[in-house]
Amino acid sequence: MKIPTDPVTLATPFFILSVILEIVLARFGKLKARYETKDTAVSLSMGLVSTLSGLPIAGLSFAAAIWCYHHRLFTIPMTAVWAWVLVFFAEDLTYYWFHRLSHERRAWWAAHVNHHSSQHYNLSTALRQTWTGGVAGTWALWLPLSLLGFPPAMVAIEKGVSLVYQYWIHTEAIGRMPRWFEAVFNTPSHHRVHHARNPRYLDKNYAGILIVWDRLFGTFQPELDEEAPRYGLVHNLGTFNLLRVAFHEWIGIAQDIVREPRHTLGWLFGPPGWSPDGSRDTSATLKTAWLARQEAKPAPVKREAA
Amino acid sequence: MNIGNLIQLAVSAVAVALLVGMAALMTRGRAAPPLDEAAARRLLAEEFPDDRLESLWLAADGRGGVARAGKWALVLMRIGDGYLARRVVWREAQAAQSRGGRVTIALREPGAPRAVLAFAAWPPPTAKGEAAT
Numbered sequence: 001m002k003i004p005t006d007p008v009t010l011a012t013p014f015f016i017l018s019v020i021l022e023i024v025l026a027r028f029g030k031l032k033a034r035y036e037t038k039d040t041a042v043s044l045s046m047g048l049v050s051t052l053s054g055l056p057i058a059g060l061s062f063a064a065a066i067w068c069y070h071h072r073l074f075t076i077p078m079t080a081v082w083a084w085v086l087v088f089f090a091e092d093l094t095y096y097w098f099h100r101l102s103h104e105r106r107a108w109w110a111a112h113v114n115h116h117s118s119q120h121y122n123l124s125t126a127l128r129q130t131w132t133g134g135v136a137g138t139w140a141l142w143l144p145l146s147l148l149g150f151p152p153a154m155v156a157i158e159k160g161v162s163l164v165y166q167y168w169i170h171t172e173a174i175g176r177m178p179r180w181f182e183a184v185f186n187t188p189s190h191h192r193v194h195h196a197r198n199p200r201y202l203d204k205n206y207a208g209i210l211i212v213w214d215r216l217f218g219t220f221q222p223e224l225d226e227e228a229p230r231y232g233l234v235h236n237l238g239t240f241n242l243l244r245v246a247f248h249e250w251i252g253i254a255q256d257i258v259r260e261p262r263h264t265l266g267w268l269f270g271p272p273g274w275s276p277d278g279s280r281d282t283s284a285t286l287k288t289a290w291l292a293r294q295e296a297k298p299a300p301v302k303r304e305a306a
Numbered sequence: 307m308n309i310g311n312l313i314q315l316a317v318s319a320v321a322v323a324l325l326v327g328m329a330a331l332m333t334r335g336r337a338a339p340p341l342d343e344a345a346a347r348r349l350l351a352e353e354f355p356d357d358r359l360e361s362l363w364l365a366a367d368g369r370g371g372v373a374r375a376g377k378w379a380l381v382l383m384r385i386g387d388g389y390l391a392r393r394v395v396w397r398e399a400q401a402a403q404s405r406g407g408r409v410t411i412a413l414r415e416p417g418a419p420r421a422v423l424a425f426a427a428w429p430p431p432t433a434k435g436e437a438a439t
C-alpha cells in the first residue's frame with residue numbers, strides 16, 4: 001500500500017482524535033462545545049460519503065486539469081519553494097471566489113448548503129461536507145491554475161491543505177486568536193460569523209486560509225461580543241433524514257422549475273431565496289429588514305471602546 | 307477504487323460509529339428542557355421579529371408550539387436540541403389533521419416536510435374558550 005500524499009487522508013486520524021477530545025472535554029466542562037447525537041451522526045455521515053462523491057466525475061475533472069496543464073502558459077516546478085508560496089496564494093484566492101459563488105448563486109448553494117445545515121458549531125461540523133460538489137462543477141474554478149502552469153497534483157495537494165486548515169476553526173472552544181493572527185488568517189471567530197444565521201452575519205467571511213481576501217473584497221465582518229452567532233440556515237431543516245439533508249435544495253430547485261419553468265434561470269442562478277414575486281427571504285431582504293429594525297429602535301447608549 | 311481505499315472507507319465508517327456513540331454517551335441526561343412560554347416567546351421574537359403575537363399555544367410535551375399572528379401561524383418544532391421555525395397560513399394550520407394527540411402541519415419543503423406537535427385538541431381553543439378562527 002503506497003503512502004498517501006493527500007493531506008485530508010493524512011489528517012483523518014487527527015480529525016477523529018480531536019472530535020473525541022472535544023466531546024469529552026466539553027462533557028467535563030473543560031471547554032465550550034455543544035454536541036447532539038443525531039446532529040453529529042448526520043455531520044460525520046455527510047463527511048464519510050462526501051469522500052466518495054468526487055468519484056463519478058473524477059475522470060472528467062482529472063482529464064480537464066491535465067488538458068489545461070498541457071496547454072499551460074508557464075512551466076512551474078513542483079520542487080521550488082517559490083512555486084508553493086505562489087500556489088498557496090493562488091489557491092486561496094480561488095477558494096474565496098468559489099465560496100462566495102457557493103453562497104450567492106442558488107445552483108452552487110444547493111451543493112454548499114450541506115456544510116451549513118447544522119444548528120451546531122463544533123469540530124464535527126467541519127466534516128459535514130457536500131455530496132454534490134462534483135456535479136455542481138465548481139472544481140472547474142481551479143482549472144485556470146493548471147492553465148497557468150501549476151501541476152494538477154500541486155493544486156490538488158494545496159486544496160487539501162486548505163481543507164485541513166479549515167478543520168480546526170470549526171470550534172467554539174477557541175475565543176480569539178492573537179490580534180495579528182486574526183488580522184491575517186481565518187480563525188474560529190471569523191468562521192463562526194460565516195456559519196451564523198443572524199442577518200448581519202449572513203454572507204460574510206468567505207475566506208479559506210487568509211481572511212485578507214474578505215477585507216479586500218468587502219465581505220469581512222468581525223464577530224461582535226454583543227451579538228452571539230446563532231448557527232445554521234435562515235430556515236433550519238426539520239429532519240435528520242440523510243437523503244433530505246443532502247439533496248433538499250436540489251429538490252427545491254427542481255420543484256420550482258417544474259412549477260414555473262419560464263423562471264428557470266432565476267431559480268438556478270438567482271441568489272438563494274430568490275423568487276419571481278419576491279415573496280421569499282434572501283440575504284439581502286433579511287439584512288434590509290434587520291437594518292430597518294435597528295433604525296426604528298431608540299438609539300442605544302453608546303458603549304465605545306476608549 | 308482499490309482495496310486500500312476500501313479498507314480506509316471501512317475504518318472511517320467504524321470511526322464514525324464510534325464518535326456518534328461517544329456523543330450519545332457524553333450527552334446522555336442532558337436533554338434540552340421543555341419549551342416554556344418565556345422561551346417560546348423569546349424564540350419567536352428572534353425568528354419573527356416583525357410579527358405581533360396574538361395567542362400562543364405550547365405543545366403538551368414541550369417540544370414546540372404554535373402562535374397566531376394575524377393571518378399567519380408561527381410554528382416551532384424541536385429538532386435535535388434546537389428548533390425549526392416556520393410561518394404557515396393560519397387557516398391551513400388550523401385545518402391540519404390531528405390524530406392520537408398529535409397534529410401534523412404540512413410545511414411542504416424538501417428539507418422540512420412537516421411539523422408534528424403534541425396537541426390534544428386541535429384547532430387550539432382561544433382564550434375565550436372558543437375554537438380560534
Ligand SMILES: [Zn+2]
Nearest residue numbers: 099103112116
Ligand atoms: Zn460557506
Ligand SMILES: [Zn+2]
Nearest residue numbers: 115126170191
Ligand atoms: Zn465551515
